[in-house]
Amino acid sequence: MQIPSDNVPYPIFVYVGLLFWQFFSGALLETSNVFIIDRGIITKIYFPRIILPISSVIIKCVDFAIASVILLGMMIYYGYTPHLTGILIMPVLLAITFIAAVGGGLFFATLNVKYRDVRYVLSFFIQLLLFLTPVIYPTSITAKYSFILVLNPLVGVIQNARAGLLGTAPINLSLVAISFFTSLVFLFISLIYFRKFEQYFADII
Amino acid sequence: MNIENSIIIKNIGKKYNIAYQLGGYVALREVFANIFLNPFKFVKYKVKKIINLETKEEFWALRNINLEINKGDIVGIIGASGAGKSTLLKILTGITPPTEGEVILHGKVASLLEVGTGFHPEFTGRENIFLNGVILGMTKKEIINKFDKIIEFAGIDKFIDTPVKYYSSGMYVRLAFSVAVNMEPDILLIDEVLAVGDVEFKKKCLDKLEEVAKKEGRTILFVSHNIEIIQKLCKKTILMKSGKILLYGNTEEVINHYLEQNNEGFINDTNKTQ
Numbered sequence: 001m002q003i004p005s006d007n008v009p010y011p012i013f014v015y016v017g018l019l020f021w022q023f024f025s026g027a028l029l030e031t032s033n034v035f036i037i038d039r040g041i042i043t044k045i046y047f048p049r050i051i052l053p054i055s056s057v058i059i060k061c062v063d064f065a066i067a068s069v070i071l072l073g074m075m076i077y078y079g080y081t082p083h084l085t086g087i088l089i090m091p092v093l094l095a096i097t098f099i100a101a102v103g104g105g106l107f108f109a110t111l112n113v114k115y116r117d118v119r120y121v122l123s124f125f126i127q128l129l130l131f132l133t134p135v136i137y138p139t140s141i142t143a144k145y146s147f148i149l150v151l152n153p154l155v156g157v158i159q160n161a162r163a164g165l166l167g168t169a170p171i172n173l174s175l176v177a178i179s180f181f182t183s184l185v186f187l188f189i190s191l192i193y194f195r196k197f198e199q200y201f202a203d204i205i
Numbered sequence: 206m207n208i209e210n211s212i213i214i215k216n217i218g219k220k221y222n223i224a225y226q227l228g229g230y231v232a233l234r235e236v237f238a239n240i241f242l243n244p245f246k247f248v249k250y251k252v253k254k255i256i257n258l259e260t261k262e263e264f265w266a267l268r269n270i271n272l273e274i275n276k277g278d279i280v281g282i283i284g285a286s287g288a289g290k291s292t293l294l295k296i297l298t299g300i301t302p303p304t305e306g307e308v309i310l311h312g313k314v315a316s317l318l319e320v321g322t323g324f325h326p327e328f329t330g331r332e333n334i335f336l337n338g339v340i341l342g343m344t345k346k347e348i349i350n351k352f353d354k355i356i357e358f359a360g361i362d363k364f365i366d367t368p369v370k371y372y373s374s375g376m377y378v379r380l381a382f383s384v385a386v387n388m389e390p391d392i393l394l395i396d397e398v399l400a401v402g403d404v405e406f407k408k409k410c411l412d413k414l415e416e417v418a419k420k421e422g423r424t425i426l427f428v429s430h431n432i433e434i435i436q437k438l439c440k441k442t443i444l445m446k447s448g449k450i451l452l453y454g455n456t457e458e459v460i461n462h463y464l465e466q467n468n469e470g471f472i473n474d475t476n477k478t479q
Contacts, residue, residue: 044322045340046299046314115233199302202295203221 006138006168012074016165017135017158019067020093024101024154025126027060031105032112032119039205049198053106057098064094075165085171086164093157093164096179100153103187110194113204134158138168150175153183212297212392212424217270217306219292219448223262266292267448270306277422279414281429281439281456283463288445290428294318294394297426312391312424315341317381317398326370330361330380333369337384351387358413359383360406378402386413393417396428411438432460 005013034052035042042049075082112118133154134142142149149155156172156179163169240247267289274280282290295301297308298316323340324333334355338348348355356365359379364372372380378398385393393414399407415438417423429435435442435456442459444452452459 041323041340043300044318046316047340111233115236117232117234121233202301 003137004141006140006162006166008162008166008168009078012071012078012080012166013138013162013168014136015071015074016161017133019064019071020097020154020157020161021130021133021135022067023060023064024097024104025129026063027057027101028104028108028126029119029122030060031056031101032108032122034105034109035113035201035205036116042205043202049201050106050194053109054102057101057105060101061094061098071165080166082165083167086167089160089164089171089176092176093161096153096157096176096183099180099187100183103183103190106194107186107190110190110197113197113201138162150178151182153179153186155179211276211311212272212274212426213309214270214272214297215307215309217267217293217296217303217308218265219267219289219296219301220304221264221266223264265448267296267303270448270450272443272450272453274424274426276311276424277418278441279418279425279427279439281427281435281442282445283429283432283435283442283459284445284451287447289448290445291318291396292448293445294396294426294428297392297394310392313342314392314394315385315388315390316394316396317385318394318396319398322381324369324377324381327368329368330359330365330372333380334384337381338388341385341388342390343388355383355387358387358409360409375402375406379406382410386410386417389421389423391423393423393425395425397430399429399434400431407434414438432464436460 003010031053034056035049038052041047108118108122129152130136132149133152134149135158139146139149139155139159156175159169160171160176163171270293282293284290292301294316295318296303297310298314298318300318323337325336328336334352335345335348339345343351356362359365359382361372361376361379364376369377369380379402382398382402385395399410402410411434414425414427418425427435427439439456441454442452442456443450444459444463452462
């Protein structure tokens with residue numbers, strides 16, 4: 001069965017989605033463990049604990065940068081030159097993914113302090129999320145469920161990345177705004193949860 | 206009384222729940238499994254928790270602690286193990302919140318609760334000075350200014366560029382202490398870290414602590430099991446037992462009381478065996 005890919009060669013189509021997905025899922029998985037791994041300094045020194053998950057996601061940005069170089073190679077190989085708007089929108093999309101990753105990572109990291117098996121459950125959860133994100137398929141085939149899928153900030157990010165870099169469709173700014181909004185909501189919820197439990201970390205860890 | 210740089214502790218208490226029901230490792234999967242297998246038990250537990258009827262085993266590590274420490278004082282804290290000395294320091298540092306009461310600290314706090322915390326084993330001593338200094342709250346510029354003083358005080362010039370995983374525990378203490386003491390905090394909290402140093406280094410530390418307190422007017426709280434050091438360094442001492450303050454006063458008095466208390470038990474036992 002051939003999965004439709006919006007008239008774009010399938011490899012590069014998937015890779016644009018994979019770029020952001022790898023960043024997000026890798027950051028989520030890595031950050032969920034961040035308070036347990038550094039339990040030493042958390043119990044002995046006072047510092048704002050929020051630094052740990054943020055630095056964990058920033059490390060994944062380096063991976064993103066390296067993966068982008070590969071994307072550049074692929075675009076040259078397949079002969080795609082993006083418009084200026086396509087290039088300009090990339091940092092915006094990266095910022096949205098960053099916010100979503102910090103929000104999700106912070107939430108699971110805090111949950112992991114109380115329930116230590118969260119990071120194992122998370123790997124399965126991420127597998128599930130992969131199928132809910134248009135990495136291996138285009139958003140066009142999910143038109144029926146689009147109003148739910150849009151809650152996933154990565155949907156807007158990946159669709160617009162493809163639109164900007166590969167020209168599969170015009171850039172949908174309202175979708176970008178929705179993704180930005182949902183990732184901010186996730187971050188906000190995670191921050192509230194984190195703030196509530198942060199003070200007891202030293203006792204439970 | 207000089208309000209600046211003093212520590213005011215009002216009615217501090219710290220309670221721990223001994224969660225024997227759940228065990229040490231709580232798994233989310235188990236929680237969900239319990240909800241499905243025993244829904245009634247779960248509902249009962251939740252309701253009890255809300256109405257506050259839950260049978261919890263509580264342990265008050267600290268209760269009714271009231272203290273006022275003036276600027277420039279070096280105060281020692283002694284007491285049996287489990288008296289709550291380290292818990293008190295942890296609350297003062299801000300690592301764990303008190304269950305009741307409040308703490309007012311005037312000035313910057315640096316604490317040495319464990320030897321070599323914040324040290325990254327792969328970094329060299331030099332790099333760890335920066336790391337530790339920044340974690341303790343110094344700016345990079347400050348550290349660069351004090352760099353030479355820190356290395357000189359630590360006395361490990363030859364090994365400053367080897368990764369700290371190769372250091373002995375004595376070298377660890379020297380480096381950690383050197384960074385903390387040169388930090389110029391307003392309040393310094395030290396928790397039994399000098400146990401590992403050798404005699405020469407202990408003397409150097411004591412001299413430096415005295416200088417820091419007297420000349421620069423910083424407040425120092427010093428927890429130790431070593432009576433000698435407390436006698437030499439601290440003018441006032443706090444004696445703690447089972448989470449409460451037994452005595453706070455002149456070092457001589459408090460130490461005599463402490464030793465008498467322990468000797469009493471000893472003498473009674475020997476009488477019994479006879």
